[in-house]
Amino acid sequence: xxxxxxxxxxxxxxxxxxxxxxxxxxxxxxxxxxxxxxxxxxxxxxxxxxxxxxxxxxxxxxxxxxxxxxxxxxxxxxxxxxxxxxxxxxxxxxxxxxxxxxxxxxxxxxxxxxxxxxxxxxxxxxxxxxxxxxxxxxxxxxxxxxxxxxxxxxxxxxxxxxxxxxxxxxxxxxxxxxxxxxxxxxxxxxxxxxxxxxxxxxxxxxxxxxxxxxxxxxxxxxxxxxxxxxxxxxxxxxxxxxxxxxxxxxxxxxxxxxxxxxxxxxxxxxxxxxxxxxxxxxxxxxxxxx
Amino acid sequence: xxxxxxxxxxxxxxxxxxxxxxxxxxxxxxxxxxxxxxxxxxxxxxxxxxxxxxxxxxxxxxxxxxxxxxxxxxxxxxxxxxxxxxxxxxxxxxxxxxxxxxxxxxxxxxxxxxxxxxxxxxxxxxxxxxxxxxxxxxxxxxxxxxxxxxxxxxxxxxxxxxxxxxxxxxxxxxxxxxxxxxxxxxxxxxxxxxxxxxxxxxxxxxxxxxxxxxxxxxxxxxxxxxxxxxxxxxxxxxxxxxxxxxxxxxxxxxxxxxxx
Amino acid sequence: xxxxxxxxxxxxxxxxxxxxxxxxxxxxxxxxxxxxxxxxxxxxxxxxxxxxxxxxxxxxxxxxxxxxxxxxxxxxxxxxxxxxxxxxxxxxxxxxxxxxxxxxxxxxxxxxxxxxxxxxxxxxxxxxxxxxxxxxxxxxxxxxxxxxxxxxxxxxxxxxxxxxxxxxxxxxxxxxxxxxxxxxxxxxxxxxxxxxxxxxxxxxxxxxxxxxxxxxxxxxxxxxxxxxxxxxxxxxxxxxxxxxxxxxxxxxxxxxxxxxxxxxxxxxxxxxxxxxxxxxxxxxxxxxxxxxxxxxxxxxxxxxxxxxxxxxx
Numbered sequence: 001x002x003x004x005x006x007x008x009x010x011x012x013x014x015x016x017x018x019x020x021x022x023x024x025x026x027x028x029x030x031x032x033x034x035x036x037x038x039x040x041x042x043x044x045x046x047x048x049x050x051x052x053x054x055x056x057x058x059x060x061x062x063x064x065x066x067x068x069x070x071x072x073x074x075x076x077x078x079x080x081x082x083x084x085x086x087x088x089x090x091x092x093x094x095x096x097x098x099x100x101x102x103x104x105x106x107x108x109x110x111x112x113x114x115x116x117x118x119x120x121x122x123x124x125x126x127x128x129x130x131x132x133x134x135x136x137x138x139x140x141x142x143x144x145x146x147x148x149x150x151x152x153x154x155x156x157x158x159x160x161x162x163x164x165x166x167x168x169x170x171x172x173x174x175x176x177x178x179x180x181x182x183x184x185x186x187x188x189x190x191x192x193x194x195x196x197x198x199x200x201x202x203x204x205x206x207x208x209x210x211x212x213x214x215x216x217x218x219x220x221x222x223x224x225x226x227x228x229x230x231x232x233x234x235x236x237x238x239x240x241x242x243x244x245x246x247x248x249x250x251x252x253x254x255x256x257x258x259x260x261x262x263x264x265x266x267x268x269x270x271x272x273x274x275x276x277x278x279x280x281x282x283x284x285x286x287x288x289x290x
Numbered sequence: 291x292x293x294x295x296x297x298x299x300x301x302x303x304x305x306x307x308x309x310x311x312x313x314x315x316x317x318x319x320x321x322x323x324x325x326x327x328x329x330x331x332x333x334x335x336x337x338x339x340x341x342x343x344x345x346x347x348x349x350x351x352x353x354x355x356x357x358x359x360x361x362x363x364x365x366x367x368x369x370x371x372x373x374x375x376x377x378x379x380x381x382x383x384x385x386x387x388x389x390x391x392x393x394x395x396x397x398x399x400x401x402x403x404x405x406x407x408x409x410x411x412x413x414x415x416x417x418x419x420x421x422x423x424x425x426x427x428x429x430x431x432x433x434x435x436x437x438x439x440x441x442x443x444x445x446x447x448x449x450x451x452x453x454x455x456x457x458x459x460x461x462x463x464x465x466x467x468x469x470x471x472x473x474x475x476x477x478x479x480x481x482x483x484x485x486x487x488x489x490x491x492x493x494x495x496x497x498x499x500x501x502x503x504x505x506x507x508x509x510x511x512x513x514x515x516x517x518x519x520x521x522x523x524x525x526x527x528x529x530x531x532x533x534x535x536x537x538x539x540x541x542x543x544x545x546x547x548x549x550x
Numbered sequence: 551x552x553x554x555x556x557x558x559x560x561x562x563x564x565x566x567x568x569x570x571x572x573x574x575x576x577x578x579x580x581x582x583x584x585x586x587x588x589x590x591x592x593x594x595x596x597x598x599x600x601x602x603x604x605x606x607x608x609x610x611x612x613x614x615x616x617x618x619x620x621x622x623x624x625x626x627x628x629x630x631x632x633x634x635x636x637x638x639x640x641x642x643x644x645x646x647x648x649x650x651x652x653x654x655x656x657x658x659x660x661x662x663x664x665x666x667x668x669x670x671x672x673x674x675x676x677x678x679x680x681x682x683x684x685x686x687x688x689x690x691x692x693x694x695x696x697x698x699x700x701x702x703x704x705x706x707x708x709x710x711x712x713x714x715x716x717x718x719x720x721x722x723x724x725x726x727x728x729x730x731x732x733x734x735x736x737x738x739x740x741x742x743x744x745x746x747x748x749x750x751x752x753x754x755x756x757x758x759x760x761x762x763x764x765x766x767x768x769x770x771x772x773x774x775x776x777x778x779x780x781x782x783x784x785x786x787x788x789x790x791x792x793x794x795x796x797x798x799x800x801x802x803x804x805x806x807x808x809x810x811x812x813x814x815x816x817x818x819x820x821x822x823x824x825x826x827x828x829x830x831x832x833x834x835x836x837x838x839x840x841x842x843x844x845x846x847x848x849x850x851x852x853x854x855x856x857x858x859x860x861x862x863x
Contacts, residue, residue: 035661086844091660092607096800097843099609099793104836111829218789222672225665260680267676270669274662275654340748366750378745380738391738395750399731401759407726415729451745458750 002133007255008248009131013140013209015247016147017043020202021224022231022239023154024195030171030234031191033091037098038078040221041105042196045071046203047212048109051118060121068200074105075196079188102217109214122208139208146205150198151240158236167191171234223266229273232280241281292351293318293493294339294370294462299348301338308334310517311348316462316493321484323496323504325528326514327538332497333375335514336464339495340372341365352462367395371460373451375467375497381440385431385450388439389422392457396421425453429483445476452483462493469500481507505529513537557725560808564721568714572707581706583822588713589775591814592720594798595807596767599724601796602805603733604760605740606656607664610671611795614644614765616678616787618772619693623782624684626694633696637773641766648765649758656757668789675787690783693776709778716774720767721807736760768795794835801842803849812851 021039028036049070053063082101086094123142128135158164163186169177170187178184203212210216227246231238246266254262273280294316301309309331316322324332337343339350341362350358352368360368371392380388397418403411426432429449434442439450448468455463465484469477481503488494498504504511504525511528513520515537521528528534568588575581593615600606621640625631631639655666678685685691696703703712727733735756738746747753776782785791794817802813820838821831846853 035665082840082844089843089847092664093843093847095609095661095664096793096796097840100797100836100839100843102836103790103793103832104840107830107832107834107836110832222668226669229665261676264673264676267669267673271655271666271673274658274666274669278658278662342744342747362744362747363750363752366748372748374745378742378748380741380745382741383734383737387734387737391734391746391751392749394731394735397731399735401732404727404730404732405723405763407730411730414731418731454745454749 003255005132005134006136007251009134009136009140011248011251012244013143013206013247014250015227015244016143017202017206017210017220017243018223018227018246019240019243020147020150020198021220022227022243023151023236024198025224025228026234026236026239027154027167027191027195027198029228030236031167031187032083034083034094034098035091035225036078036192036195037095037221037225038102038105038217039195039199039224040217040219041102041109042071042075042199042217043203043206043220044109044212044214044217045074045105046200047120047207047216048113048118048203048214049200050204050207051120051212052113054120064204067204068197071196071200072193075192075194076189078196079192083192084188102221106215106217113214115214117211117213118207119211120204120207137209139205143205143209146201147240150201151236154194154198154236163190219263222270226266226270226273228280229278230269230280232282235280235282238280238282245281291317293353294495295349295351295354296335296339297349297351299335299338299345299350301334301343301345301347308517309338309345312512312514312517312519313348314512314519314522316495318461318493319488319491320509321488321494321496321507323498323508323511324514325498325501325504325511326520329516330514331517332514333466334517336372336466336495336497340370340464366458366460369459369461370464371455371458371462372464373448373455373466373468375470377444377447377451379439379447379450379454381438383439384436385426385439385442385453386419386422386435388450389425389453389457390418392425392454393418393421395458422453422457425457426450428456428486429453430479445472448472448476448480449483452480452487456487460492462495463487464495464497466497467499468496469498469503477503557728560725561718561722564811565718568718572710578706581710583819585706585709585713585778586775587811587815587818588710588717589771589778590795590798590818591811592713592717592774593768593771593795594802594810594814595717595720595724596764596771597795598799598804598807598810599727599736599767600760600764601799602809603727603740604736604757606757606760607667607796608671608761608764608792609664609668609796610674610789610792611667611764611768612787612789612791613671613674614648614768615772615775615791615795616674616782616784617644617647618769619776619782619786620678620685620772621769622696622773622776623686623691623693627691628684633694633777634698637770637777640773641769644765644769645762648762652758652761653754656754656761668792671787671792672789675784675789678787679784685784686782688784690781693780693782695780696777703777713774713778716770717811720770721811724807732756732759790835793839797835797839797842801838801846801850803851803853806851809849809851813849816850 021043024039025036028034046067049067050063053066054060078101082097086097122139124138129138158168166182167187167190169182170184227242228239230246231242246269250262250265253265292315297313299309299312312335326332338345341360345358349356352370357365357368397414423435426435429452431446431449469480477500484494485507508525511525512522513528513534520533520537521531571584572581597611600608618640622633622636625636625639626633651670658666679688735751738751739753739756743753798813798817799810801816802809
């Protein structure tokens with residue numbers, strides 16, 4: 001039983017990170033139809049910048065804030081320098097551009113930081129908490145709690161504020177949104193900046209558990225994408241559900257089936273979803289006009 | 291004798307019935323036109339018949355055989371060809387190559403022979419190209435054979451699509467607004483072309499907005515409104531039908547037309 | 551005398567370049583780099599058939615490259631097979647995998663297809679990295695030299711000519727395809743899938759053919775590289791390599807054999823020229839991808855062609 005709870009908790013924890021990455025994907029995808037591969041790099045930046053800033057003497061909370069700020073700036077630059085100039089390019093071209101961006105960011109991180117693994121201190125100490133016989137790290141609760149807060153804030157923003165509605169409107173029909181006076185540039189900035197911030201926070205929350213290094217971004221992006229697909233591309237609630245589900249799948253799969261192939265589960269999920277139900281768990285089947 | 295028979299076709303998109311119980315029959319050599327106001331479902335009907343959409347109800351028969359659930363390429367093999375309202379030519383291939391693709395089913399296509407460009411392939415290419423050139427001549431594009439299709443004029447592209455459709459040797463040809471966007475001279479050419487095609491024994495189903503063209507060359511006309519058949523008959527029957535006038539011009543407009 | 555077709559002219563020009571180039575090389579190091587370019591160009595030509603001609607996308611193509619590479623490593627070492635047989639088996643495996651997985655994958659379009667192929671490539675690389683008993687794991691494994699009828703293929707000059715000939719053969723086959731029913735079917739389904747269908751083209755069958763052809767090219771290239779280097783590692787099947795291959799094809803200019811060769815040359819030679827900046831490899835690759843996709847969307851060769859023809863006018 002304790003083993004089950006162990007897997008459950010670690011699955012939910014890593015699933016929360018996937019959920020946040022997937023949420024970032026969804027935000028950008030909804031606003032711009034772009035699948036942003038660099039999403040994983042925001043998580044990397046969150047962790048790495050915090051580590052290096054605090055190593056330089058900056059107090060930890062401030063370092064975290066700086067990390068989120070840097071990530072937001074990078075997200076905005078990504079949109080302005082790489083995505084906006086490629087307006088009208090095909091979906092595949094845009095994906096390749098974001099892949100290029102993620103490689104560039106990884107290369108930059110390699111140069112600016114280093115190639116080693118780095119850790120952040122846990123927020124509330126390392127003494128494991130006993131939960132139904134399983135030893136759970138307190139940081140796990142920070143991750144889960146932080147994710148819940150972000151999801152709630154995002155929901156409130158999108159559903160309850162005018163600016164949030166503007167984002168949803170642009171996602172539904174960009175031209176119509178422009179015609180009623182919604183500034184696409186603002187919406188894009190919000191979407192890219194927002195997803196960058198979400199990614200950075202995820203990185204800061206999870207680095208005490210999983211460590212961070214210059215190249216954690218790629219695998220996270222792929223898994224976050226798998227989660228977004230599982231939940232239904234473009235559906236924020238689906239992204240969260242997909243992320244948690246994927247985390248659990250990975251954790252239980254690694255625990256009960258094969259731990260060496262832990263990473264494979266995400267890709268099997270991608271392929272499975274794409275073949276069987278491309279609209280994911282919560283998506284709607286699209287009808288195309290010929 | 292019927293070459294194409296459409297029986298009680300219906301299709302719905304997310305709760306909206308785009309086509310509701312439409313039926314008609316076309317004989318070889320006949321020119322059968324489908325007209326109707328915008329949004330009536332004409333192109334949707336074509337898409338169902340040509341296998342691009344799957345009907346939710348009804349039957350399509352080609353020469354007596356049930357072809358309702360067939361894919362477009364299977365239908366092509368059985369003798370059904372079509373053109374598109376929003377041009378679907380192969381932009382980056384030359385005009386001749388476009389029509390050569392139309393001959394695809396008449397060619398022997400073996401991957402290894404093609405990878406090695408065996409002499410049999412070269413011989414076949416020559417034959418296919420000759421056939422393509424003759425179809426281009428038929429539609430008046432003989433001089434543009436080696437021009438990239440993307441750089442041809444709009445009217446020329448429309449005729450190119452017809453040439454490509456004819457190259458497949460169809461028994462039924464669906465033409466989706468072949469004269470759209472064409473000037474009077476081009477429309478007259480298309481008019482003559484369609485009559486020539488029908489004279490070869492091909493059953494032509496035509497969707498058009500150009501009333502003069504439709505009334506002039508059609509043997510029978512079906513008027514579609516909001517996915518349903520309003521009336522089917524000869525051009526004269528349709529032209530003077532008050533319900534047709536009302537569908538196109540509205541109640542007020544129809545009254546005006548009646549007074550005119 | 552009938553003038554030579556464009557096909558023949560391209561092949562002759564390529565043969566001349568391959569034959570004459572070594573005369574300009576000051577050392578055997580350049581022979582090695584050139585051989586590397588020939589191998590990558592070979593893989594790029596195959597991928598170009600899939601992406602440039604048939605209009606599909608594969609972000610996992612290095613997976614097939616890896617299968618070919620590891621086949622010639624595992625075959626002789628673990629199964630006692632001669633290298634030539636291993637090349638053949640690797641190619642067969644890649645073709646089979648491409649055929650089986652291609653059927654469902656190619657029903658997808660746009661970014662769904664991109665991600666699915668990406669997932670496939672990553673899975674292949676994952677298996678290679680994990681099954682260390684067979685593959686030597688993340689550190690890779692050595693590859694026995696190619697021996698044919700007692701003659702051992704080693705040395706930069708030998709491999710230069712072997713890979714050059716390979717490239718010529720691959721280019722010949724790819725150029726052959728264009729003016730054939732298969733080639734026309736590829737280009738037709740690229741320009742308008744629905745119109746191709748309506749003309750009688752079995753679109754699914756041809757997409758699958760393009761996918762398998764591209765996989766075979768990649769597998770052969772992988773085998774060649776492994777035999778040349780005497781070593782394989784999982785990075786050759788990895789995501790980054792897949793991205794490099796796609797970049798070569800797109801950078802050069804989707805759609806022609808020459809473009810693929812140019813793209814491969816640029817992408818291989820650039821980091822070689824900047825060996826000082828080894829650390830900057832990732833950064834530069836990312837930059838190249840972004841810049842070329844934004845500003846040179848059609849590719850170097852078509853752009854250069856346009857510039858040259860415009861100046862003449």
